[in-house]
Amino acid sequence: MGELVLVRHGQANSAAQDETGYDRLSDLGHQQARWLGEWLRSHDGPFDRVLMGSLRRHRETAEGMGDMGAEPETDARLNELDYFNLAQAHSKATGKPAPTPDTFVSHITDIMQAWHRAEIQGEESYASFEARVAEMLTIAARPGRRVLCVTSGGVIGMMVRHILDLDIARMAHLLVPIRNCSIHRVMVLPQAQILAGFNATPHLDTPDRIHARTEY
Numbered sequence: 001m002g003e004l005v006l007v008r009h010g011q012a013n014s015a016a017q018d019e020t021g022y023d024r025l026s027d028l029g030h031q032q033a034r035w036l037g038e039w040l041r042s043h044d045g046p047f048d049r050v051l052m053g054s055l056r057r058h059r060e061t062a063e064g065m066g067d068m069g070a071e072p073e074t075d076a077r078l079n080e081l082d083y084f085n086l087a088q089a090h091s092k093a094t095g096k097p098a099p100t101p102d103t104f105v106s107h108i109t110d111i112m113q114a115w116h117r118a119e120i121q122g123e124e125s126y127a128s129f130e131a132r133v134a135e136m137l138t139i140a141a142r143p144g145r146r147v148l149c150v151t152s153g154g155v156i157g158m159m160v161r162h163i164l165d166l167d168i169a170r171m172a173h174l175l176v177p178i179r180n181c182s183i184h185r186v187m188v189l190p191q192a193q194i195l196a197g198f199n200a201t202p203h204l205d206t207p208d209r210i211h212a213r214t215e216y
Contacts, residue, residue, distance in 0.1 A: 002143045002188035003196075005047070006159065007036065007150050009057040010064065011180040014216045019084050025060045032181040032204070032212055033064025039203035040068065051140060052150040053078035061181065062150045072150070077136040080152035081129050082122030086111050089120035105176055112172040133158040141188045153178040159186070163195050180214045 010029030016022035025033070046069025052058045054076040062072045090111045091098070099107035115126045137159050140147045153175050161171040163186065178199055185197035204212050 002141065002145045002147070004141045004186040004188055004193075005044075005146070005148045006156050006184040006186070007061070007148065008153050008156060008178055008180060008182050009055075009061040009150065011214045011216070012057045017084070019082070022084070023056045025057055025064070028212060028214065029057070029180060030060065030064050032214075033061045034066075035203040035209065035212070036181045036183075037065030037068070040065070043202070045146065046070070047148040048145040049073070049140075049147045050150075051075050051078060051147065053080070053152065053155075055079055055152070058150050058152070065150070068148055075136065077132040078149055078151040078155055081154035082124060083154070085122030086115055086120060089122065090114055093120055105173065108175060109169050109172040113168050116168045129154075130158060134162055137162060137193070141186060141193050143188050143190050156184055160184070160195060160198070163193050177215060180216075
């Protein structure tokens with residue numbers, strides 16, 4: 001049996017209005033990464049392979065986590081979906097304003113469904129995003145090996161969609177609660193990939209770290 005462990009990056013610059021401005025960890029994001037690395041070294045064996053996306057927030061998270069047993073390899077197929085451009089395209093097409101915390105669930109669901117129907121597009125099509133994430137899942141999920149992937153929430157959601165055969169709306173709902181520096185586990189068997197854990201943050205379970213449980 002193998003195991004694929006997916007980690008979402010630490011808290012980024014959530015006040016940003018575009019991808020470039022967003023793509024760097026906050027001070028808390030750096031701390032989340034350090035705490036996660038310490039916890040994994042204390043509670044997990046070393047990984048046979050470590051993969052990370054090519055975005056700055058992925059690299060900073062992997063660096064903050066420290067030694068995970070293998071030298072990190074960069075693979076852009078682990079990069080996030082193009083949310084900012086998709087949101088702008090959706091707003092232009094529908095005339096709807098930017099979401100509030102109360103409307104974000106319906107907002108992200110509308111975006112994902114419109115993208116899936118090819119009514120809007122950012123820097124890549126939905127079909128391209130789905131294909132590269134599926135390809136990455138096939139590469140990373142190997143029986144007999146433990147692989148760590150430092151990535152983003154959209155990639156994690158898409159991998160879970162493939163494993164559980166979720167529809168687009170349910171996948172979109174799945175994206176909302178994914179915490180920064182959360183742990184997601186996939187059991188890898190020769191005959192199947194089985195979701196074994198989702199959105200765990202055991203490194204933030206002590207009372208003095210509850211404030212560090214963030215989704216954005």
